[in-house]
Amino acid sequence: RGARVLALTAGQHGIEGYVGAAVLRRFLGEFLPRLEPETTGLLLVHAVNPWGMAHRRRTNAANVDLNRNFALEPGGFDPAINRAYDKIAGFLNPARPLPAPLLARLAFAAGLLRHLLAPGPAVLRRAALLGQYRHPRGIYYGGTGLQPETAVMIERYRDCLDAYPHLVLLDMHTGYGPRWQMSVVCSPLEAGEPAALARRFGYPRVVKAGGDAFYAMQGDMIDCAYRLAAQVPGRRIFAASFEFGTLGDSLLAGIRSLRATVWENQARCHGAGPGMAAVVAREYGALFYPSDPAWR
Numbered sequence: 121r122g123a124r125v126l127a128l129t130a131g132q133h134g135i136e137g138y139v140g141a142a143v144l145r146r147f148l149g150e151f152l153p154r155l156e157p158e159t160t161g162l163l164l165v166h167a168v169n170p171w172g173m174a175h176r177r178r179t180n181a182a183n184v185d186l187n188r189n190f191a192l193e194p195g196g197f198d199p200a201i202n203r204a205y206d207k208i209a210g211f212l213n214p215a216r217p218l219p220a221p222l223l224a225r226l227a228f229a230a231g232l233l234r235h236l237l238a239p240g241p242a243v244l245r246r247a248a249l250l251g252q253y254r255h256p257r258g259i260y261y262g263g264t265g266l267q268p269e270t271a272v273m274i275e276r277y278r279d280c281l282d283a284y285p286h287l288v289l290l291d292m293h294t295g296y297g298p299r300w301q302m303s304v305v306c307s308p309l310e311a312g313e314p315a316a317l318a319r320r321f322g323y324p325r326v327v328k329a330g331g332d333a334f335y336a337m338q339g340d341m342i343d344c345a346y347r348l349a350a351q352v353p354g355r356r357i358f359a360a361s362f363e364f365g366t367l368g369d370s371l372l373a374g375i376r377s378l379r380a381t382v383w384e385n386q387a388r389c390h391g392a393g394p395g396m397a398a399v400v401a402r403e404y405g406a407l408f409y410p411s412d413p414a415w416r
Contacts, residue, residue: 183257193347342359376403
């Protein structure tokens with residue numbers, strides 16, 4: 121027992137765990153010797169989603185996105201959540217084999233153009249990324265109840281909050297933000313404002329989920345940690361995701377990101393045409409674990 125506990129977690133989205141492993145290795149070699157064990161506890165989780173990491177997938181074996189599965193609030197798994205997703209489900213989850221590269225690109229571009237016109241880019245982005253609980257084979261599926269991986273992590277956080285008055289949780293991710301910079305993504309439940317936190321940390325890029333800078337999520341692990349802390353009197357918490365940008369933050373990068381996500385799920389569910397398996401692996405890898413030595 122001490123004044124605080126530091127939790128570092130990686131691989132909640134399995135394929136992102138390779139970068140998370142590199143961060144944990146850096147922490148152990150460079151930062152761990154600076155901590156005072158008399159005052160600071162430590163929780164390290166190398167792979168929240170070991171199946172996804174082993175299979176280079178974002179989800180677990182049940183196709184659940186674990187960062188849409190930490191839904192402690194009543195009705196958190198209600199299928200009625202995010203009904204706007206139903207209107208774009210055919211575009212996001214095509215129920216047919218993924219064709220050869222040229223046809224796949226044309227089909228995605230046509231569908232994207234149609235959905236950018238109606239319901240529009242803002243609605244499309246929010247509906248796609250929020251999380252959904254009606255389409256088990258679809259992208260960003262949050263499940264019908266807590267997954268085994270989620271339940272284990274909730275118990276670990278409860279252990280930390282029972283033993284320490286102050287929890288600091290940092291969860292490693294890849295994909296979002298400028299290609300050559302990490303973004304610190306805070307929960308909307310965090311009281312501090314991004315500009316003030318950036319000054320406090322001496323770090324230039326701090327944002328909050330749910331605002332203009334970062335999309336909203338249902339069933340987010342960081343939000344769950346804040347709710348757990350609120351259940352224990354006298355507990356303090358700071359929790360955030362470290363997002364290492366991969367493709368960049370341009371409109372074209374966002375389109376490429378969505379396309380890679382749709383293609384990977386379509387190929388897994390329905391198979392892929394000649395040459396597409398290699399294309400999908402390359403695009404999905406570029407989105408979550410770039411091969412560029414300079415980026416790594």
